[in-house]
Amino acid sequence: MAAESRGALPAAPDVLVIGTGAGGAPLLARLAQAGLRVVALEAGERHPPGGIATDEVAQAGLFWMDERLAAGGDPVGFGRNNSGRGVGGSTLHFTAYTPRAHPDDFTLRRDTGQGVDWPFGYDELEPYYDEVEQFIGVSGPAEYPWGGPRTTPYRHPPLPLNGAARLMERACAEVGLRTSPAANAALSRPQEQAGFGVRPACTNRGFCQAGCSTGAKASLDVTYLALAEQHGAVIVDGAQVTALLTDASGRVRGARFVRAGREETLEAGTVVLAAGAIETPRLLLRQNLANSSGQVGRNFMAHVGVQVWGLVEDDLRPYKGIPGGLISEDTHRVDGVVGGYLLQSLGVMPVTYATQFARGTGTWGPALIDHLSRYNHVAGINVLGDCLPYAHNYLELSDELDARGLPKPRVHFTFGENERRMSAHAEALMRDLWARAGARDVWALPRAAHTIGTARMGEDPSSSVIDPVGRAHDTPGLWICDNSTFPSALAVNPALTQMALSLRTADALITHLKETA
Amino acid sequence: MSTDDRAAVEAALRGPAVTPPTRAALLARLNARYDRQYFTPAEFGQLRAAAVRLVPHDPAELDLAGLVDDRLHAGRTDGWRYADSLPDGDAYRALLAALPADFATLAPGAQDEALRAVQTRLPRAFEDLLAELVEGFVSHPLTSYRFGYAGFMDAPGWPQVGPNELEDREAQYGR
Ligand SMILES: Cc1cc2nc3c(=O)[nH]c(=O)nc-3n(C[C@H](O)[C@H](O)[C@H](O)COP(=O)(O)OP(=O)(O)OC[C@H]3O[C@@H](n4cnc5c(N)ncnc54)[C@H](O)[C@@H]3O)c2cc1C
Ligand code: SF4
Numbered sequence: 001m002a003a004e005s006r007g008a009l010p011a012a013p014d015v016l017v018i019g020t021g022a023g024g025a026p027l028l029a030r031l032a033q034a035g036l037r038v039v040a041l042e043a044g045e046r047h048p049p050g051g052i053a054t055d056e057v058a059q060a061g062l063f064w065m066d067e068r069l070a071a072g073g074d075p076v077g078f079g080r081n082n083s084g085r086g087v088g089g090s091t092l093h094f095t096a097y098t099p100r101a102h103p104d105d106f107t108l109r110r111d112t113g114q115g116v117d118w119p120f121g122y123d124e125l126e127p128y129y130d131e132v133e134q135f136i137g138v139s140g141p142a143e144y145p146w147g148g149p150r151t152t153p154y155r156h157p158p159l160p161l162n163g164a165a166r167l168m169e170r171a172c173a174e175v176g177l178r179t180s181p182a183a184n185a186a187l188s189r190p191q192e193q194a195g196f197g198v199r200p201a202c203t204n205r206g207f208c209q210a211g212c213s214t215g216a217k218a219s220l221d222v223t224y225l226a227l228a229e230q231h232g233a234v235i236v237d238g239a240q241v242t243a244l245l246t247d248a249s250g251r252v253r254g255a256r257f258v259r260a261g262r263e264e265t266l267e268a269g270t271v272v273l274a275a276g277a278i279e280t281p282r283l284l285l286r287q288n289l290a291n292s293s294g295q296v297g298r299n300f301m302a303h304v305g306v307q308v309w310g311l312v313e314d315d316l317r318p319y320k321g322i323p324g325g326l327i328s329e330d331t332h333r334v335d336g337v338v339g340g341y342l343l344q345s346l347g348v349m350p351v352t353y354a355t356q357f358a359r360g361t362g363t364w365g366p367a368l369i370d371h372l373s374r375y376n377h378v379a380g381i382n383v384l385g386d387c388l389p390y391a392h393n394y395l396e397l398s399d400e401l402d403a404r405g406l407p408k409p410r411v412h413f414t415f416g417e418n419e420r421r422m423s424a425h426a427e428a429l430m431r432d433l434w435a436r437a438g439a440r441d442v443w444a445l446p447r448a449a450h451t452i453g454t455a456r457m458g459e460d461p462s463s464s465v466i467d468p469v470g471r472a473h474d475t476p477g478l479w480i481c482d483n484s485t486f487p488s489a490l491a492v493n494p495a496l497t498q499m500a501l502s503l504r505t506a507d508a509l510i511t512h513l514k515e516t517a
Numbered sequence: 518m519s520t521d522d523r524a525a526v527e528a529a530l531r532g533p534a535v536t537p538p539t540r541a542a543l544l545a546r547l548n549a550r551y552d553r554q555y556f557t558p559a560e561f562g563q564l565r566a567a568a569v570r571l572v573p574h575d576p577a578e579l580d581l582a583g584l585v586d587d588r589l590h591a592g593r594t595d596g597w598r599y600a601d602s603l604p605d606g607d608a609y610r611a612l613l614a615a616l617p618a619d620f621a622t623l624a625p626g627a628q629d630e631a632l633r634a635v636q637t638r639l640p641r642a643f644e645d646l647l648a649e650l651v652e653g654f655v656s657h658p659l660t661s662y663r664f665g666y667a668g669f670m671d672a673p674g675w676p677q678v679g680p681n682e683l684e685d686r687e688a689q690y691g692r
Contacts, residue, residue: 051538054669057656058542063596071600079596163680203674213536314680317687319668321678350666354655355648362636364571364647365629372655373664398600403592410600 009266010234013037014513016255016268018241018283021089022498023482024274025220025228026132030506032231036513039266040233041257043240043275044086049222052213056351059210062086062093066402068278072393073414076302076448078278080352083451087237088221089276091495093209096185096217097324097344098138098496100129102332103148105339105490108386114338114418115388116299116487119459119468122148128500133183136218136499137191137199140183146329156188159202162321163314164379165345171433172328172343182327182344185218185496195230196222206319206347224499239264242406244271244289244478252289252477258404270477270509272470274502277451277484281395282409284455290472290480295465297395297454301489302413304341304385305449306423308430309357310439311377318378323347331383331429332491337422340491341385343430350375360445371441379439383426384449387489390416395454413448450494455484469508470501481505519578519659522692523547526658534670534686543669547658551583555590555606556613563613566621570628572650579660584653585609585646595649599641608642615639665691 015031017024017040024040031038045061053059064083070076084090103122108115130152140154158181161169172179186202193199202216215222225235238259245254245265254267273280281297284290326345333340354372357363363371392414397407415423427444434442458464461473466485472478481502483494490497526547530540553561565582568574574581589606602608615635620628636643654660661669667690675684 053538053542054536054671055539055542055656057546057652058538065594065596067594068597069600070597075599077597079594081597083596160678162678166679203671204676204678205671205674206668207671213538315683316680317668317675317678317683319666320675350661350664350668351652351656354651358647358651359644362644362647364632364636366573368571368651369573372651375664375666403594 009236010037010039013039013268015270015272015509016041016266017272017274018255019089019274019276019279019482020087020220020225020235021084021274021276021482022091022220022495023502024089024272025224026499026502027272027274027481027506028233029224029228029231030503031510032228032233034510036510038228038233039268040235041239041241041255041266042087042235042237044237046087046237047092047211047221049213049215052211054205054207054210054213056210056349059093062211066404067408069398069400069408069410071410072412074448076411076413076451082449083278084276087225087235088219091219092211092221094495095208095324096322097493098133098183098185099327099329099342099492100147101125101490101492101497102146105488105492108339108488112338118487119457125497125500125504126151128503129496131503132496132499136185136223137187138183138185139188141181144183145178145180146332154183159184159186159188159322159325160204161325162206162318162345162347163316164318164347164381165325167312167379167437168326168343168345168381168433171436174436175432177328177330179326179328182324184322184324186322187216193223193226195226202322204321206321206323207349208323209352210349240404241275241283243287244283246289250475252475270479270513272479272481272509274480274482276482277454278395278409278411280480280482280484281454282397285397286407290465290475290478292474293462293465295456295463298391299389299453299456300393300395300411300413301387301389301452301486302448303387303450303489304419304422304426305382305447306427307346307380307382307445307447308427308434308442309378309380309445310434310442311374312379312437312439313377315376316379317376318348318353318380319350321347331426334425337425338388338418339386339422341383341422341426342492343381343383346380346382348378348380353378356445361443379434379437381430381433383430384491384493385419385422385426386491387419387448388416389453389488415448450483452483452486452489452494455480456487457485458487470505471512479505479509522659522662526662529670529690530658532670534672536672539669543658546656549580551580551587553583553586555586560610560613561586562621563616564609566628567613567616567632568650570625570632571647572654574654579654579657581650581653585649598645602641605645609646612639612642612646662691667691
């Protein structure tokens with residue numbers, strides 16, 4: 001939509017939400033359904049399924065491409081590796097793995113003396129997990145072998161397993177590891193979606209990480225944001241917030257943003273910051289807001305994400321089938337490590353594979369071309385493991401400005417001893433599995449994935465930024481709801497838990513607004 | 518040869534298995550050409566010669582050096598860089614300056630030796646440049662064709678996803 005044709009913004013909404021990803025979107029829908037007047041400002045554009053190309057380079061617009069600086073001993077790549085920008089946030093290109101956190105993920109400190117406990121447990125999130133899974137339409141097995149109690153089965157049967165998933169299934173069976181089709185937020189059969197229409201079943205086109213062109217994947221634009229708009233929420237795309245408005249008492253009163261090159265302001269009763277674990281602290285640090293604890297930007301975490309790749313005889317066509325097919329959580333707790341990890345099969349798009357191979361192995365010349373020409377025979381497997389919060393991992397503002405004239409964030413990240421041990425354990429296991437699968441030219445890519453922490457929740461205002469429901473401890477009118485709030489990283493992919501937290505924070509905010517009305 | 522490859526690519530791209538947004542992106546890329554604007558002529562000569570050794574290709578067919586120049590000229594980034602590295606353009610300039618001045622005219626073996634030396638001395642700039650060239654190479658429709666990659670022909674979906682379960686259009690695409 002051209003900027004000129006966008007309607008005027010509703011004046012002084014009850015709630016202004018900044019960011020429309022996994023943290024912002026479910027909450028926006030919940031508030032709209034409760035009859036509140038809500039507006040969301042989203043820096044990125046709308047990306048309706050019909051406009052999505054089956055091409056990684058053409059889809060670069062789904063990522064946050066303003067330059068970020070990666071520092072520390074294990075620098076985390078951003079851009080296409082770890083960011084999102086658009087109506088739907090990072091869920092536009094997420095792989096749609098949707099495991100639940102386990103009950104013991106929330107109590108790592110109690111159980112091991114290390115890490116940080118969450119201020120509530122699995123019981124508290126369970127009904128929200130159920131609700132999200134049913135609403136977005138998760139496909140999964142009838143019986144899931146791991147984790148806490150489930151009261152409701154997955155809504156749809158599991159999706160078909162691609163080549164790598166089948167190799168992993170066989171190799172795991174040989175070493176006695178249980179596997180299961182993963183829970184995946186792509187539809188194995190069509191589903192009616194409120195505010196959107198019928199979403200079709202997945203066509204196995206394998207490009208989930210470059211956006212779904214069919215609407216089969218439960219990105220938030222075709223799920224919670226469609227519901228939000230059906231209930232009157234106004235979503236403004238191409239609107240990047242540059243500052244929060246505060247009054248003399250220190251209360252947050254709205255936001256300043258740039259849309260189509262023009263600066264505008266919007267006042268609101270309450271502001272929910274849901275800009276993700278990099279942009280949320282970046283905004284707050286610029287004004288030193290909500291930071292009496294000194295914890296804004298602190299405790300940055302990224303999951304242990306080592307991948308192992310190899311070439312097999314079979315023609316696998318790694319571009320086919322949902323990339324997130326098979327899972328094993330038998331390594332949820334492993335000896336000698338605090339926490340644990342899960343194993344997942346991979347599908348991979350060609351540019352992603354090729355650039356990772358070049359960066360990861362440093363191969364060039366004819367050897368590079370030879371390897372890349374065998375793309376159809378590439379099989380991948382990876383892990384996702386917990387990461388402890390450390391003082392040495394943090395985000396700060398640098399004095400370099402990006403193309404918009406805003407200070408670039410510098411993100412320091414170095415694995416601790418625990419993450420190194422976990423990576424080594426996982427790599428050895430996966431190399432064994434791939435040897436059993438007959439893979440050649442096996443190579444490993446040490447990696448960290450997802451951006452977590454930087455504005456954590458907790459009971460104690462001296463060591464956390466927000467309270468257990470999402471309200472800033474020290475700044476009235478401000479709530480935070482995104483991956484920045486996780487006190488610990490959890491040994492599972494974060495999006496489903498984030499959506500559940502989003503509904504929970506929305507319920508708390510609705511109650512709070514009623515009580516203070 | 519090359520003209521046949523191009524004809525096969527164009528036929529596939531215009532076929533019914535490709536969605537309109539995919540077709541538009543790939544046809545534009547198939548024929549993309551860039552005017553040098555960012556680097557000096559000397560730097561650009563170094564870049565083109567290095568690019569051919571790093572990711573062997575025919576520059577008349579695939580303008581990888583031009584792609585890098587165009588991105589830097591337009592000021593586009595890939596969203597991040599190592600904090601201890603120079604901004605992309607400066608880092609690449611330093612890398613090209615670290616090559617022998619007569620790099621473009623050296624014998625292939627001597628070129629490779631010079632490249633191995635800068636890979637060791639300037640590992641991050643080398644890694645970034647290599648990854649950028651690889652992206653340009655692999656995303657080009659002619660490369661897809663030569664590697665037998667058919668993933669862009671997905672409009673009808675892929676009902677079979679198991680090993681060796683190929684649709685005709687996959688089995689037949691490529692050299
Ligand atoms: C390639 C990839 C694959 C992934 N796969 C999985 C997976 O399989 N399973 C899983 O559970 N998780 C996965 N994730 C992670 C998952 O996407 C995130 O955990 C989740 O989306 C985070 O939610 P969020 O709300 O914190 O941030 P986001 O979803 O990133 O949303 C933040 C939004 O805020 C907007 N924004 C930022 N700053 C501003 C501003 N100043 N003004 C206005 N808007 C702003 C951004 O544009 C963005 O749209 C993946 C991530 C990536 C990068
Ligand atoms: S594999 Fe399925 S869910 Fe993923 S992008 Fe393709 S159609 Fe969408």
